[in-house]
Amino acid sequence: MTHDGRNDVLRPFPDQRHDHDACRSEALAQVVAACAERGLRLTPLRRRVLELIWSSHTPVKAYDLLDRLRREHAAAAPPTVYRALEFLVEQGFIHRIESLNAYIGCSEPEQAHQGQFLICDSCGDAAELSDPDIAAVLRRKAEMLGFQLDVCTVELKGRCARCETAAG
Amino acid sequence: MTHDGRNDVLRPFPDQRHDHDACRSEALAQVVAACAERGLRLTPLRRRVLELIWSSHTPVKAYDLLDRLRREHAAAAPPTVYRALEFLVEQGFIHRIESLNAYIGCSEPEQAHQGQFLICDSCGDAAELSDPDIAAVLRRKAEMLGFQLDVCTVELKGRCARCETAAG
DNA sequence: GCTATAGATGTAATAATATAACATTTGCAA
DNA sequence: TTGCAAATGTTATATTATTACATCTATAGC
Numbered sequence: 001m002t003h004d005g006r007n008d009v010l011r012p013f014p015d016q017r018h019d020h021d022a023c024r025s026e027a028l029a030q031v032v033a034a035c036a037e038r039g040l041r042l043t044p045l046r047r048r049v050l051e052l053i054w055s056s057h058t059p060v061k062a063y064d065l066l067d068r069l070r071r072e073h074a075a076a077a078p079p080t081v082y083r084a085l086e087f088l089v090e091q092g093f094i095h096r097i098e099s100l101n102a103y104i105g106c107s108e109p110e111q112a113h114q115g116q117f118l119i120c121d122s123c124g125d126a127a128e129l130s131d132p133d134i135a136a137v138l139r140r141k142a143e144m145l146g147f148q149l150d151v152c153t154v155e156l157k158g159r160c161a162r163c164e165t166a167a168g
Numbered sequence: 169m170t171h172d173g174r175n176d177v178l179r180p181f182p183d184q185r186h187d188h189d190a191c192r193s194e195a196l197a198q199v200v201a202a203c204a205e206r207g208l209r210l211t212p213l214r215r216r217v218l219e220l221i222w223s224s225h226t227p228v229k230a231y232d233l234l235d236r237l238r239r240e241h242a243a244a245a246p247p248t249v250y251r252a253l254e255f256l257v258e259q260g261f262i263h264r265i266e267s268l269n270a271y272i273g274c275s276e277p278e279q280a281h282q283g284q285f286l287i288c289d290s291c292g293d294a295a296e297l298s299d300p301d302i303a304a305v306l307r308r309k310a311e312m313l314g315f316q317l318d319v320c321t322v323e324l325k326g327r328c329a330r331c332e333t334a335a336g
Numbered sequence: 337g338c339t340a341t342a343g344a345t346g347t348a349a350t351a352a353t354a355t356a357a358c359a360t361t362t363g364c365a366a
Numbered sequence: 367t368t369g370c371a372a373a374t375g376t377t378a379t380a381t382t383a384t385t386a387c388a389t390c391t392a393t394a395g396c
Binding site for chain 2: 012013098099118120121129131133134137138141142145146147148149150151152153154155156157158159160161164
């Protein structure tokens with residue numbers, strides 16, 4: 001279930017007026033816990049980059065992160081950001097959206113997984129699915145073809161329900 | 169059926185020793201026909217870029233195309249290549265592989281469609297599927313979520329059957 | 337507490353990918 | 367044959383990402 005009490009599968013997009021502070025805090029807490037469990041160092045930089053990514057549900061670009069980071073950390077340079085992103089992606093704390101060259105917080109950071117993404121062209125928000133039916137059909141097709149499947153990139157563009165409604 | 173007489177769905181990867189000249193020629197001919205039908209200009213530049221992309225089943229990067237184009241066309245510059253790519257993608261004659269920043273010839277250029285891609289990390293080749301089951305499950309999930317689906321990016325990385333066999 | 341070390345960060349430069357803006361040329365329709 | 371729209375040429379720049387090496391910092395073993 002999501003923060004607003006509705007079913008995840010049916011409402012992957014965050015509610016327009018959801019408590020985003022709580023949303024971000026929860027994600028951060030899960031990452032803190034995962035790092036403790038795995039013996040990883042969530043340094044101030046890494047943590048700050050993660051917070052900035054979680055500032056919204058819109059995928060963030062590396063250089064936008066860099067600009068924001070520089071306001072509070074003059075030494076920030078491209079490698080600063082890319083290293084933090086690399087760490088966060090490797091650990092499954094964020095995902096990279098290939099078709100946008102952008103990054104978004106993972107909604108289930110505690111266990112590694114491969115999600116699928118719905119990306120609204122209208123509001124820019126992205127929602128993560130972990131849909132077993134999609135995963136299963138991809139696995140099945142790959143297997144039929146003798147293809148040893150490793151990474152699945154599934155990025156679906158369109159218009160989210162909220163924007164669709166708003167547009168009438 | 170493919171050029172080697174086997175079922176497409178079961179063998180999307182080209183045979184190692186397939187007649188690639190014939191493979192490329194067929195694709196070119198289909199594009200020529202589609203352009204004639206749609207009243208589009210397949211200029212020498214566009215045609216040449218398409219030929220270069222079809223020189224293998226490995227997705228090609230824009231600047232690799234540029235390097236090759238320059239050998240025979242001194243005036244070639246980034247916009248030369250990107251414009252040709254834009255035309256070819258818009259018309260569905262090639263596809264962009266988002267996770268590689270690279271381009272590959274479309275195996276069914278006559279009708280617009282959205283494929284799915286299997287990309288072998290070992291040999292680099294990519295194969296296109298037009299799998300109705302994958303398309304259907306994505307459509308169904310999007311609909312359940314009230315998401316107005318537009319573009320589907322499905323890129324599956326792993327190891328193709330040939331490389332899997334070769335690796336023992 | 338020291339100190340060696342691995343991991344993290346700083347710093348400068350550059351590589352790789354892509355687009356903007358405007359000039360010129362070309363194909364084709366009126 | 368000429369005028370326009372589309373295509374290409376040309377220069378510059380924007381955006382995204384990595385390399386290479388220097389320095390700092392946390393911490394494990396002494």
